[in-house]
Amino acid sequence: MDVDNLSPNSLSLKDFLVQVKDVLADAFDAVYWVRAEISELRENANGHCYLNLVDKGTSGRLIEAKVSAVIWQSTYKLMKSYFYTATGQMLTPGMKVLVAVSLTFHEQYGLQLTIRDIDPSFTLGDMARKRQETIAQLKEDGVWDMNREVEFPLPARRIAVISSGTAAGYGDFCDQLMADGNRFGFVPTLFSAVMQGDRTVPSVIAAMDAIYQKMEDYDVVVIIRGGGATTDMAAFDDYALASNVANFPLPVITGIGHDRDESVVDMVAAVRCKTPTAVAAFLVEEMMNLESEWVEMKHSLTQVINRVIQEEIRSLEYLSHALSSGFRLTLQSALQATETLEDHLSTALRSCLRNEAHRLELMEKSLTLVSPEAILKKGYSLTVCDGRVVTHATGLKKGDRLTTYWQDGQVESIIDKSEIYEEGDDL
Numbered sequence: 001m002d003v004d005n006l007s008p009n010s011l012s013l014k015d016f017l018v019q020v021k022d023v024l025a026d027a028f029d030a031v032y033w034v035r036a037e038i039s040e041l042r043e044n045a046n047g048h049c050y051l052n053l054v055d056k057g058t059s060g061r062l063i064e065a066k067v068s069a070v071i072w073q074s075t076y077k078l079m080k081s082y083f084y085t086a087t088g089q090m091l092t093p094g095m096k097v098l099v100a101v102s103l104t105f106h107e108q109y110g111l112q113l114t115i116r117d118i119d120p121s122f123t124l125g126d127m128a129r130k131r132q133e134t135i136a137q138l139k140e141d142g143v144w145d146m147n148r149e150v151e152f153p154l155p156a157r158r159i160a161v162i163s164s165g166t167a168a169g170y171g172d173f174c175d176q177l178m179a180d181g182n183r184f185g186f187v188p189t190l191f192s193a194v195m196q197g198d199r200t201v202p203s204v205i206a207a208m209d210a211i212y213q214k215m216e217d218y219d220v221v222v223i224i225r226g227g228g229a230t231t232d233m234a235a236f237d238d239y240a241l242a243s244n245v246a247n248f249p250l251p252v253i254t255g256i257g258h259d260r261d262e263s264v265v266d267m268v269a270a271v272r273c274k275t276p277t278a279v280a281a282f283l284v285e286e287m288m289n290l291e292s293e294w295v296e297m298k299h300s301l302t303q304v305i306n307r308v309i310q311e312e313i314r315s316l317e318y319l320s321h322a323l324s325s326g327f328r329l330t331l332q333s334a335l336q337a338t339e340t341l342e343d344h345l346s347t348a349l350r351s352c353l354r355n356e357a358h359r360l361e362l363m364e365k366s367l368t369l370v371s372p373e374a375i376l377k378k379g380y381s382l383t384v385c386d387g388r389v390v391t392h393a394t395g396l397k398k399g400d401r402l403t404t405y406w407q408d409g410q411v412e413s414i415i416d417k418s419e420i421y422e423e424g425d426d427l
Helices: 013-027 073-087 120-141 168-177 200-213 230-237 239-247 264-268 276-369 372-377
Strands: 032-043 049-055 065-071 096-106 110-118 158-163 187-192 220-225 252-256 382-385 401-406 409-414
Touching: 013 096, 065 073, 073 110, 073 120, 096 120, 120 230, 120 239, 120 264, 158 168, 158 200, 168 187, 168 220, 168 276, 187 200, 200 220, 200 230, 200 239, 220 276, 230 239, 230 264, 239 264, 252 264, 252 276, 372 382, 372 401
Parallel strands: 065 110, 158 187, 158 220, 220 252
Antiparallel strands: 032 049, 032 096, 049 065, 096 110, 382 401, 401 409
């Protein structure tokens, strides 16, 4: 194309953008209050803050507008301090803000907003709206009361603690818990987490996941951090974190912030305390109450045992008395029975002796009647051979010496002939 034939109305890009800058400067020469969400934020070495602001519309998801913005060092230094004092939190990505901006356009760097002021109350109001939405969603999910319905174990000594390990609140908690020589035997285990800023939610959820993996090792979960301004607590109004606490199978005790701060996590937890120290005091008090119950139970049990022992002693004494009386009656009856038996035995023995004496007397008389002397007196004789009475001739032989006894003497004889005669033979 021949440049000489160009329209005399044509402009270079620079000239065109300079005109745009002049037009924009004339049209947007004021300061405007703009609602937006911070999507990116970085500070450079010179102290300037560069941001990307977005508008996600009513859906809250799709980006419908986007622009670069800057807060110059002189403004940012004051604004950062002012915003933190009012909210207790630094400007971070994901935060919704209401900022006063002026429009600048540079032919080389393009369109940019310069942030000149900020309204912390808008950020606080947006956080309150999100908080109510979170509460409503948890109730709709049916998990609002779930953690409070988990049975609280007693004793609760094995404690999973979610906190920053370097936080003063964690140190105060441990000091209070271990006071008095830790006489209740508490065993706290730290699951370190970021407790402030945009990393709080994923960090605390990760700690809860780690506890869940070895849940049988713990009795309760404690989430603690020190106090701060209202927006310091923003992470603890987050739906994902609050839902994790509400659904957790162990009782969760919170000590987040001061008395004036009550986060959604506090609301769904089994027990809510004001501060980390108050959490430790609660656990100690629960153990003291349990100890008192044990002491009272021991006292009651001791009384019952003593009462039972006394009743048994009385029963034994009564039984002993009854046995003693019964024994005396039995012994007396036995003695009487023995005496009666002794009389009977004595009578029977005397009768038996008399009978035996009479029988012996009769036997003696009978023996006397059949004694050799009595027989000899009757005219009979008795012949003896070798000490044996001879009753038959059989067995006698020639040469045998016989002794024959009569009442008035005896005769010795020798057999010189041995013959046996039958009855009727002539001798």
